[in-house]
Amino acid sequence: MIALHGITKRFGTHSVFEDIDLTLEQGEIIVIIGPSGTGKSTLLRCINYLETPDAGRLTVGDLSLDVTRASRQEILALRRRTAFVFQSYALFANKTALDNICEGMIVVDGLSKAEAHARGREILERIGLADKANAYPASLSGGQQQRVGIGRAMAAKAEVILFDEPTSALDPEWVDEVLSLMKQLALERQTMIVVSHEMQFAREVADRVVFMDEGRIIEQGPPDELFTNPRDKRTQRFLRKVLANNPVV
């Protein structure tokens, strides 16, 4: 189970969000939507401690920590239970696709090189890049790089994978291959939290859609409900604007 209680983040005196509560069951898939600059990405980054939350309690699996006094060990433990997929892929430029996937297994989990490579090749197979094991990121397309980024997150065997706008930086031609990989993971009931503007994906894949605006969770529910019957005015306005250009079926 993943639980956020009273998570608060401020930059200086500016409050990004206050007192956010969010709970996920194992195997649940949540998509967070909302206007730009409402703190969706920052919230995601707080769960992985890439941003330090200012208040609240984070629970991931058997680990629960008070963010105001988390020790370095607890932060490492939290990061080992969560994995992150970045908008900009953020692959290690000095490592091959296979090594990008294996790096964490070797360095963090302490697997032998042989074990890690065997698992790494399985993952490459699953993300459809078995033939690119020895390719460096610079020689891969955006879509391929992002699939390796997802592969790296899969290798972490995390309780939850956090996706931060995974298709926003992609050329349109590569978006589908990344989304279909994410769907495949969803079918395997990989717990995930996705921040995305892909409404169609949210509609098809999410168990629950969370609408955030101005640092608050305004409304959440199953996609059928939220997309067809949004209760709050702000949700209605946002969906009208977004769906006018890209209707969801």
Add this chain to the structure above:
Amino acid sequence: MHVLDLDYMLGLLPILLGYLPLTLEMAGAGMLAALVLACLLAVVRVQRTPGLNALAMLFISFFRGTPLLVQLFLFYYGLPQILTFLVAINGITATILGLTLHFSAYMAESIRAAIVGVDRSQTEAALSIGMTQGQLMQRIVLPQATRVATPTLMNYFIDMIKATSLAFTLGVTELMGATQKEAAGSFLYFEAFLLAAIIYWIVVEILSWLQRRLEKRLNRAYQR
């Protein structure tokens, strides 16, 4: 008109080459020590380690801000007057020490720039999978910074080889000191120093060739 005495130069060549190992040893030892020190300084600067950062900045400022020759004289002639245990310091050790401190100050700044230049998102990616700061530095940041810093560091190494010639002012008979002695005996200054110049030049050219090969290797991962 003075005609170039080639026979003299040919005879001098093996003598001078006999001193080349000492020149290269001083530069090699200086470079290794300077690399280690520069990496430490750079990491302190990047992480802004409290206290140490200010010290590192002072160190870099002093050793970049004063001439190498002044530093060498300070270590060899000056310091032993204050710190008596240094009286036994010989010219070779003083040279290596001077080269190390002087060049580490320059190298620290280029290593720092290379570290800062590594894409920040890769740092986050490494942290996100649970790597420690040390693992992140060692496995992700430093290897990439090495590639960026290598051309500049090789230039400093080349500079350092040439700077070993200052050791002769501390009474060390290395390539330059030997040339000086030979020339003073034969009065053929032009031949002697021309030969010394050519030897330095060839050594530097060989290093430049190595540098290009090294850079090609380091760039392998970044070819599209």
